[in-house]
Amino acid sequence: MNHQSNEILERNKQLALKFIEATDKADGAMAASILHPEAIAVSKGWSKIRGTRPRDQMIAAISMFRKLMPEGLKFNIVSVTADGDRVAVEWQGKATLANGVPYHNNYVMVFIIADGKIKQLNEYFDTLLVDEVMWPLISGSGF
Amino acid sequence: MSEQNKKVVIEFIEAMSAGDVARATPCVAPNAKAVAMGKSKMSGERSRDQMLGTLGSFTQLMPTGLNPKFIAVMAEGDHVVAEFEGNAKLANGEPYCNEYAMVFTLKDGKITLLNEYFCTKLADTLYPVVQQLGLAAKASVS
Numbered sequence: 001m002n003h004q005s006n007e008i009l010e011r012n013k014q015l016a017l018k019f020i021e022a023t024d025k026a027d028g029a030m031a032a033s034i035l036h037p038e039a040i041a042v043s044k045g046w047s048k049i050r051g052t053r054p055r056d057q058m059i060a061a062i063s064m065f066r067k068l069m070p071e072g073l074k075f076n077i078v079s080v081t082a083d084g085d086r087v088a089v090e091w092q093g094k095a096t097l098a099n100g101v102p103y104h105n106n107y108v109m110v111f112i113i114a115d116g117k118i119k120q121l122n123e124y125f126d127t128l129l130v131d132e133v134m135w136p137l138i139s140g141s142g143f
Numbered sequence: 144m145s146e147q148n149k150k151v152v153i154e155f156i157e158a159m160s161a162g163d164v165a166r167a168t169p170c171v172a173p174n175a176k177a178v179a180m181g182k183s184k185m186s187g188e189r190s191r192d193q194m195l196g197t198l199g200s201f202t203q204l205m206p207t208g209l210n211p212k213f214i215a216v217m218a219e220g221d222h223v224v225a226e227f228e229g230n231a232k233l234a235n236g237e238p239y240c241n242e243y244a245m246v247f248t249l250k251d252g253k254i255t256l257l258n259e260y261f262c263t264k265l266a267d268t269l270y271p272v273v274q275q276l277g278l279a280a281k282a283s284v285s
Contacts (some may be wrong), residue, residue, distance in 0.1 A: 007220070078258075079246060081216035081224045083145070088224035090246050090258065105223040106180040108244035108260045110215065110226055120255040122214075122226065124260040126176030126181030131264060 009082040015118055016080070016087040016111040028063035035059070036117035047127035056130045058121075068137065069095040069103065087111045095138050102143040105129050145218035147207045152223040153216065155254060156245070160209035162202035164195050171195065172253035181265035184270045194257070200278050205239065205270070207230040223247040233272050241265050 011044065015034050022030040039055040066072065072092040081088045089108045095103045105125050112120040150171050158167035175191040189197070203210065210230040217224045224246050231239045241261045248256040 005188050015236065018246075044244075047262070048263050064146040079222050079248075081217050081219045081222045083219055086215055086217050087219050088226070088244070088246070090224075090260075106260065108224070108246060109225070110217075110244065122244075124242070126183075127262045129154070 002142065007111055011116070012058070012087045012111070012113045013080055013082050015113060015116075016082075016089050016109070019078070019111065019118055019121070020073075020075060020077075020091065020109070023062050023065055023077070024075060026066040026072075028059045028064060031062045032059050033116055036114055039124060041121040043123045045124070045127040049130055049138070050127075058069075068098060070098055070133070071096055074141040085113050089092055089114065097134065099137055101133055101137075105137040114128070145220070145223075146229055148221075148247075149216050149218045150249060151249060151252055151254065152225055152245075152247050153213075153219075155247075156209075156211055156225060156227070159198050159201060160211055162199060162208070164199040167195060167198050172255045174254070174267060175255050175257070177257040177259060179259045179261075179264040181260075181266075183266040185273075187267045197278070203276050204234055204272060204278060207232055211243075221248050221250065223249065224234065234276060235268070235272055237268075237272075238244055239265070239269065255257045 018034055019031060035055050035058065037055065039058065041053045041058050042051070043050050052094050072095065076092045076094070078090040078092060088108060090108050093103065093107065097103050108124040109124040111118050155167055155170040158170065170281045171191055171194065173282065174189065174196065177189045177194045208231065211227040212230060214226040214228065224244060226244050229239065229241045233239050244260040245260040247254050
């Protein structure tokens with residue numbers, strides 16, 4: 001692996017981590033600055049929040065994130081694996097929802113980078129926990 | 144090293160799909176463990192013996208195998224992440240197509256830790272079949 005590709009891998013990692021940081025801070029502008037114009041997020045599995053979100057929905061969801069988790073995600077990065085145009089980030093969240101209920105999910109987010117921006121994000125997490133703990137809050141408050 | 148680690152991980156997943164313990168065993172370090180993340184009935188930690196034991200009974204649950212379709216296999220340092228879709232049919236004839244991200248840690252070319260992420264909601268639909276077949280609750284792949 002040459003020096004240049006190492007630099008690209010490191011840049012890709014920083015993009016992935018910055019996206020998680022933007023989500024944690026509910027900073028839509030920060031997220032927008034690192035998202036490709038054609039960016040999509042794919043929530044894997046069969047939870048009530050499953051499916052593909054286009055860039056605008058990604059940014060809108062991030063912008064209102066602190067309404068859902070007022071103190072943020074309280075995330076802990078477990079591992080970061082960069083290879084080619086992809087970065088896989090494994091992390092834990094120790095959030096508390098706006099209704100006071102703990103929301104401790106475990107995640108793998110696989111980012112695909114193109115033109116120095118995040119073009120796709122595949123999200124894997126505990127879908128049972130989403131449906132049982134987070135969905136009642138989302139569906140009841142018009143998120 | 145990373146390319147070799149990828150080969151070990153793909154070999155392990157293919158061995159799992161086939162329920163082939165003899166093929167999986169050389170991929171796994173003596174002190175290995177697997178952790179199925181989340182709160183499904185399949186979630187929790189498994190020792191090396193449990194990993195291989197459930198892997199051996201896997202084709203009872205999915206007689207024609209898991210048939211993984213790899214989306215991506217990423218490697219860096221000691222880690223390999225495999226993103227794939229399963230295309231299985233359960234022993235009762237029902238399709239079972241979960242989506243997986245598996246994070247492997249390797250040392251000296253062998254798997255020491257496997258963190259499994261999948262749709263826990265779908266995984267719980269496996270549980271009645273697992274019980275009916277008398278298999279261990281913590282299947283090797285959920």
